[in-house]
Each structure stands twice: as C-alpha cells, then as structure tokens.
Amino acid sequence: MEDGFWPEQVQINEIVYPPKGTLGPRIQPNLQLVLVHRGHLTLTLNGQQHFIPDTTIFVLFPGGKEYFAFAEEQETHHSWLHITSSIPEKILQRLQRLEWPLPLSSTMLQLMQQALAIRPHVFSTREEILKTLALQMLWRYIGEGEARLTQTRQQHPAVEHAQQYILMHLSEDLTLEKIADVVAMSPAHLIRLFQAQLQTTPMAYVWQQRVQLGIRLLEQTGLTVGTIAERCGFQSRFHFSRRIRQVSGATPLTIRQRSWQHLQREDLL
Numbered sequence: 016m017e018d019g020f021w022p023e024q025v026q027i028n029e030i031v032y033p034p035k036g037t038l039g040p041r042i043q044p045n046l047q048l049v050l051v052h053r054g055h056l057t058l059t060l061n062g063q064q065h066f067i068p069d070t071t072i073f074v075l076f077p078g079g080k081e082y083f084a085f086a087e088e089q090e091t092h093h094s095w096l097h098i099t100s101s102i103p104e105k106i107l108q109r110l111q112r113l114e115w116p117l118p119l120s121s122t123m124l125q126l127m128q129q130a131l132a133i134r135p136h137v138f139s140t141r142e143e144i145l146k147t148l149a150l151q152m153l154w155r156y157i158g159e160g161e162a163r164l165t166q167t168r169q170q171h172p173a174v175e176h177a178q179q180y181i182l183m184h185l186s187e188d189l190t191l192e193k194i195a196d197v198v199a200m201s202p203a204h205l206i207r208l209f210q211a212q213l214q215t216t217p218m219a220y221v222w223q224q225r226v227q228l229g230i231r232l233l234e235q236t237g238l239t240v241g242t243i244a245e246r247c248g249f250q251s252r253f254h255f256s257r258r259i260r261q262v263s264g265a266t267p268l269t270i271r272q273r274s275w276q277h278l279q280r281e282d283l284l
Contacts, residue, residue, distance in 0.1 A: 020100070020102075020103055020106070021100070021146065021150075022098045022099065022100045022146045022149055022150070023099045023100045024097075024098075024099035024100075025096065025097065025098060025099070025142070025145045025146050025149040026096070026097040026099075027094070027095070027096050027097075027127075027130045027131060027134055027145060027149070028094065028095060028131075028134075029092070029093065029094035029095070029131060030092075030093065030094075031090050031091070031092045032054070032085040032090065032091045032092075032093075033085075033090060034085070034086060034087055034088060034089055034090065035085070035087050036085040036091065037082070037083060037084050037085065038081075038082070038083040038085075039081050039082040039083055040059075040080060040081065040082045041080075041081055041082075042078065042079070042080055042081075043075050043076065043077055043078060043079040043080075043081055044077060044097075044099075045077055045097045045098055045099050046074070046075070046076060046077060046097070046098045046100070046102055046153075047074070047075040047095055047096065047097050047098070048072060048073075048074055048075075048095065048096040048098075048152060048153070048156060049067075049072065049073055049074075049075065049093055049094075049095045050071075050072045050093060050094045050095065050119055050123070050124070050127055051067055051068070051069050051070065051071050051072070051091070051092075051093045051116075051119070052069065052070070052092040052093060052094065052119075052124075052183060053069050053070075053089075053090070053091065053092045053183070054069055054085060054086040054089050054090055054091025054092060054093075055067060055068045055069055055085075055086045055091065056083055056084060056085045056086065056091055056093070057083075057084045058081060058082070058083055058084075059081070059082040059084075060075075060079055060080070060081055061079055061080050062080070065115075067116055068116075070118065070119045070176075070179050071116040071117065071118060071119050072116060072117050072118075072119045072123060072156065073115055073116035073117065074110050074113075074115070074156065076107070076110075076111075077102075094127050094131065096127070096130070096149055096152055098149055098153065106153075106157075109157050109161070110156075110157060110160075112160075112161075112164065113156075113157070113160030113161065113163075113164065114160055114163055114164070117156065117159060117160055117163070118175065119179060120155075120159055120175065120179075121175065121178035121179055121181075121182055122155060123152060123155055123156070123159070124179060124182050124183070125182065126148055126151055126152050126155065127152065128182070128228070128231075129148055129231060130145060130148045130149070130152075132231055132232060132235045132236060133145060133148070133235050135236070136235050136236065170212055171208050171212060173198040173199075173200050173205065173208060174205075174208050174209060174212050174213065176197070176198045177194050177197070177198050177205065177209075177217060178220070180194060180197050180198070181194065181217075181220060181221055181224060182224060185221070185224060185225050185228060185246075185247055185248045186245065186246050186247065186248050187248060188248070189218075189221050189248065190218075191205070191206075191217055191218050194217050194221075195217075205217055221248075222258065225247040225248050225249065225258070226247075226258055226259060226262050228246075228247050229243055229244070229247045229249075229255060229258075229259060229267070230259070230263070230270060232246065232247070233267050233270045233271045233274070234270065234271065234274035234275075235274075240252050240255065240256070240267045240268070243255065243267070244256075255267065
C-alpha cells in the first residue's frame with residue numbers, strides 16, 4: 016500500500032452473537048475490518064448511532080469509543096480483522112473518505128474464508144500468510160470503496176447478492192430455484208445475468224466454489240476427506256473425489272500430500 020508498510024500483528028476471528036447480545040463499551044485499539052455475514056447490529060461510535068445491516072463490511076479506527084448492540088430477534092454472525100501497525104496517514108485518509116459501511120463483496124468474503132481456514136494451521140509461514148491476506152483485504156476494501164466513489168461500472172446487485180448467498184451456504188442443498196428466490200428474480204433471468212457478467216451459470220458457479228473451498232481445506236487443514244466433502248455441500252466423499260479429479264486431475268489425498276510436502280520443504284530452507 017505504501018513503501019515499507021507491513022503489519023506488526025494480525026488477528027482474525029469470527030463469532031455468532033445470540034439475540035440481544037452486546038459488546039462494550041470499549042476503546043478501539045487497532046485498525047479493524049468487520050464483516051457482518053447475517054443478522055445486524057447497532058453501533059454507537061463516539062456517541063453517534065449507526066445501523067449496520069447484514070452482508071456489509073466496515074472499518075473502525077484506533078481510538079474510537081464503541082458499543083455494539085446486536086440484533087434482538089436473531090443471531091448475528093460476524094468476523095473481523097485486527098491490524099496492529101502504525102498505519103501511514105495517506106492510507107487513513109483514503110479509508111476515511113469511503114462510504115461506510117460498504118457492501119460485502121464475494122471476493123472479500125473469500126479472502127476472509129481463506130484467512131479463517133489458515134488460522135489454525137501450524138507451519139512456519141502461517142503469520143506471513145495471514146499478514147498478506149490482511150493486506151489484500153485492506154487493499155480490496157479501499158479499492159472497492161473508491162470504485163463506488165468514482166461510480167465505475169458495478170456488478171449487477173442480484174449477481175453480487177447471489178454470489179454472497181452461495182458462498183455463505185455452500186454446505187447446504189443449493190438449487191437454482193432457491194438462489195433465484197433469494198435475489199427475487201426468475202431462474203432464467205438470473206442465468207442470463209451470470210452468463211453476461213461471469214461467463215458461467217449460477218449452478219456452475221456453485222460447484223466451482225465448492226471445489227475451490229474443498230481444495231483449500233485439503234491443503235490448509237487436517238480435516239478428513241469425508242468431513243470436507245460435507246462442509247462443501249457434496250453428497251458423499253466419492254462425489255467430492257470425482258469432482259476434484261475432474262478439475263485437478265488428482266485425488267484429494269494427492270492434493271493434500273503435495274501441499275504438505277511443499278510446506279515441509281519450506282521448513283527445511
């Protein structure tokens with residue numbers, strides 16, 4: 016972002032608050048990105064109340080006095096990224112100019128999912144990977160926010176909404192009809208939008224994301240193939256293995272072995 020800027024420390028986590036949950040008051044110690052996946056919250060920030068809906072992302076600056084009141088009628092799932100560092104003034108100025116909160120894009124959600132997946136993994140470059148992902152998220156936040164300021168061409172809201180819904184429900188039984196119903200659009204119209212903007216169909220996108228998540232979990236966790244298959248929405252470990260072979264030409268265990276052997280070689284360097 017700026018020459019020499021590199022986080023001193025990065026903290027990434029997620030939590031589901033029960034109805035009527037609260038947090039604070041507190042003084043914000045670091046720069047923080049907060050992603051609201053479902054539910055909503057009311058944030059009292061320096062004495063002013065802000066309503067934060069679901070599928071949004073917002074930044075909090077060091078020194079702010081905060082009090083979070085989460086949805087009364089449902090659970091609220093959110094994740095966050097803390098960056099401990101001396102943030103260059105030019106970066107803070109760019110962040111402060113942005114719309115607040117921003118829509119939570121599918122790309123930002125994928126970056127957070129990658130960070131959460133790598134967090135429990137133990138190897139020598141874990142912290143460097145997390146810091147790299149944190150910088151990507153901060154870059155992405157600024158880039159998406161500035162794009163909205165300059166009114167560049169945006170992706171159709173229904174496509175963005177569908178992508179978000181798919182990424183947050185990969186383990187479930189997703190159908191074209193269910194996705195179209197979520198975005199209040201006919202299945203045929205949604206297919207045309209996906210083909211025009213993503214050069215694929217909604218269900219092809221579902222399976223693409225399931226396979227990508229499965230490969231990341233194979234490479235970055237010790238979960239069994241059966242557990243990964245279930246988490247990614249496959250009917251069985253055999254269905255998962257067949258899809259993985261079609262895409263990568265390798266079995267799930269081969270993908271894991273290659274990844275772990277690469278990490279072991281890095282540890283020896």
